[in-house]
Amino acid sequence: MFSLEKVKFKNILEIDSLEFPDNKITTIIGPSGAGKSTLLKLLNNMVSVDSGTILYKGEDINQLNPVELRREVIMLAQNAIIFGGSIKDNLEIGFRLTEEAIPEEEELKKVLKVVHLSKGLTANTQSLSGGEKQRLALARVLLLNPKVLLLDEPSSALDQETERLVIETVVNYVRDKGKTLIMITHSKDIALEYGDKIITLQEGRVIGEEEN
Ligand SMILES: Nc1ncnc2c1ncn2[C@@H]1O[C@H](COP(=O)(O)OP(=O)(O)OP(=O)(O)O)[C@@H](O)[C@H]1O
Numbered sequence: 001m002f003s004l005e006k007v008k009f010k011n012i013l014e015i016d017s018l019e020f021p022d023n024k025i026t027t028i029i030g031p032s033g034a035g036k037s038t039l040l041k042l043l044n045n046m047v048s049v050d051s052g053t054i055l056y057k058g059e060d061i062n063q064l065n066p067v068e069l070r071r072e073v074i075m076l077a078q079n080a081i082i083f084g085g086s087i088k089d090n091l092e093i094g095f096r097l098t099e100e101a102i103p104e105e106e107e108l109k110k111v112l113k114v115v116h117l118s119k120g121l122t123a124n125t126q127s128l129s130g131g132e133k134q135r136l137a138l139a140r141v142l143l144l145n146p147k148v149l150l151l152d153e154p155s156s157a158l159d160q161e162t163e164r165l166v167i168e169t170v171v172n173y174v175r176d177k178g179k180t181l182i183m184i185t186h187s188k189d190i191a192l193e194y195g196d197k198i199i200t201l202q203e204g205r206v207i208g209e210e211e212n
Helices: 036-043 066-072 087-098 105-114 130-143 160-177 188-194
Strands: 002-009 013-020 025-029 051-056 073-076 148-152 180-184 197-202 205-211
Touching (some): 013 036, 013 205, 025 036, 036 051, 036 148, 036 180, 073 130, 087 130, 105 130, 130 160, 148 160, 160 188
Parallel strands (some): 025 180, 148 180
Antiparallel strands (some): 002 013, 002 051, 197 205
């Protein structure tokens, strides 16, 4: 699905060759500052390579319309923004911005179940805990039905139990629907447990590629 060739980005990343397989889970680990988030941002063209190429489905991502690319390749950032207002408002916002049809309430309720968020649609987001906000952000992304989900350390604000729950939820969803997941994690255990492929980055370079 994604393949990188001789990619350079500032003095942050230098990747000779790397592939992210289709319909699989790839986990990325490595120390803080290794370039993990930057790598994800390159994949949905939030930042562009200085040299080299990134192919998505065989096409150079620089040749693709960035808006269309980001409709298929969606990133859940480290600190996803939750807006004031209700849970429903937050779930609908992506559709309002792109002027697409807003999903039925039943569908909104279903996605809240998927992420184990047991709150009503009208609940105000001010009353949500950090972990609940993170799950709401995840629900919002799942609702957009991405082909490729980019998750940047989805568990950073969560206690270990909630962390597992969220990751298992995403993993089950992705496996069920045959999607591609590329996930940064701080936990080597999680990387090994869920990754079909595990990439280790250090100082902007790939120092490990394992397949499970
Ligand atoms: N657009 C940018 N311009 C210049 N420097 C940047 C830019 N984005 C990130 N950096 C720097 O590049 C390095 C890698 O950052 P990145 O966020 O990709 O690392 P990371 O591996 O995700 O770290 P962490 O695990 O702490 O989130 C850091 O030193 C960061 O300060």
